[in-house]
Amino acid sequence: MAVPIVAAPMGPDLTGPELVAAVCNAGGFGILQAQLCPPDSLRQQIQYTRTLTSRPFGVNFVLHFPHDAGVQVCIEERISALSFFWGDASRFIQPAHAAGIKIIHQVGSLDAAVRAKQAGVDAIIAQGVEAGGHVAGQVSTMVLVPRIVDAVAPTLVLAAGGIGDARGLAAALCLGADGVVMGTRFLATPEANAHAAYKARLLSATEEDTEYTVLFSNGWPDAPHRALRTRFVNEWIRREDEAHSIGADEPLIGHTIIDGAEMPVQRFASLPPNRDATGDIESMSLLAGQSAGLIREMRPAAEIVRETAQGAERLIRELSRSFTRE
Ligand SMILES: Cc1cc2nc3c(=O)[nH]c(=O)nc-3n(C[C@H](O)[C@H](O)[C@H](O)COP(=O)(O)O)c2cc1C
Known part of the structure; x- marks a missing residue:
């Protein structure tokens, strides 16, 4: 990785090969x-x-969902890094290391970071509560990152949650992180596989327009997440118990296609809409973080990587000059 910027894995397929390759080709690391x-x-x-980039990239698994066969494929393919979230990844560490694969684990608390270090992971993503998508903890990025950095040194730490531009990268480096993971910022790129209406919603959202909730729990229960506060979310927020009482018989609100297979989308499904989703997109899970407030326009992923890296370098240089000036 030439610049310390990682494009977050965004399921089910929002961070696909095109986004990964664009970020890697610009010197970052895509998952x-x-x-x-x-x-x-x-x-x-x-x-x-691999036909789109010759640079290393990672593959992510959310451990709540079936993953053994996929991890095995990654080991056989000797990808550069396996990234895990929402569970215990320790049994994969030895076979991955034996194949020369690094392990990245995302956590939302100091305790989980210490456990991950003890298990032998190579890098820890410290995810603050500002983050988009499923959110593992309750602590802000600003506090969580230095706490984890101090506790797990010399293990590599990446900061995630609320980082959307050069200032965020510079700040994370000052907090002791070795780099940043950005999800929401990379959703607003032509390469991300998010639905066009979802991207448009993101561009008009401010930092106040997200909700930390368990509303979209259909398929992934008891898993807090941060999503855009749409009309649908406003209607159901603080009525989550009522929202989940119907369970498996929830009405269909649309369809999507994942890997060529058509899939129905039920109300409250945890799936954010990809490009191929049809139906009531506004009522689907428009996962996004508070960094939505920092996003003004769609930009190619490579430009985001370059501007964020160059901007952070400039900021740090200027700050250090102003510190040494009389
Ligand atoms: C739409 C969306 C989907 C996500 N899906 C995943 C996922 O499948 N696996 C994972 O490890 N993290 C996932 N995340 C969380 C990211 O890894 C990361 O923690 C988050 O994007 C950082 O906060 P930010 O969105 O403010 O940049 C997702 C985030 C978003 C916004």
């Missing part, structure tokens, strides 16, 4: 999310990504 693909298809996605 593919393709967990709903059957193993053969995941292998094809990895191989396709």
Whole structure:
């Protein structure tokens, strides 16, 4: 990685081969999310990504969902890094290391970071509560990152949550992080596989327009997440118990296509809408972080990587000059 910027894995397929490759080719590191693909298809996605970039990239698994066969594919393919979230990844560390693969684990608390270090992971993502998507903890990035950095040194730490521009990268480096993970910022790129209406919503959102909730729990229960506060969310927020009382018989609000297979989308489904989703997009899970407030326009992913890295370098240089000036 030439610049310390990682494109977050965003499921089910929002961080696909095109976004991963664009970020890697610009000097960052992309992490593919393709967990709903059957193993053969995941292998094809990895191989396709390799036709778009010759640089290293990672593959992510949310441990709540089936993952053993996919992890095995990644080990056989000797990808650069396996990234895990929402569970215990320790049993994969030895086989991954034996294949020369690094392990990245995302956590939301100091305790979880210490456990990950003790298990032998190579890098820890410290995810603050500002983050978009599923949120593991309750602490802000500003506090969590230095706490974890102090506790797990010399293990590599990446900051995630609320970082959307050069200032965020510079700040994270000052907090002791080795780099940053940005999810929400990379959603507003032509390369991200998010639905066009979702991207448009993101561009008009401010930092106040997200909600930390368990509303979209259909398929992934008891898992807090941060999503855009749409009309649908406003209607149901603080009525989550009522919202979840119907369970498996929730009405259909649309369809999507994942890896060529059509899938129904039920109300309160945890799936954010990809490009191929149809139906009531506004009522789907528009996962996004508070960094939505920092996003003004769609930008190619490579430009985001370059401007964020160059801007942070300039800021740090200027700050250090102003410190040494009389
Ligand atoms: C739409 C969306 C989907 C996400 N899906 C995943 C996922 O599948 N696996 C994962 O480890 N993290 C996932 N995350 C969380 C990110 O890894 C990361 O913590 C987060 O994006 C950082 O906060 P930010 O959105 O403010 O940049 C997702 C985030 C978003 C916004």
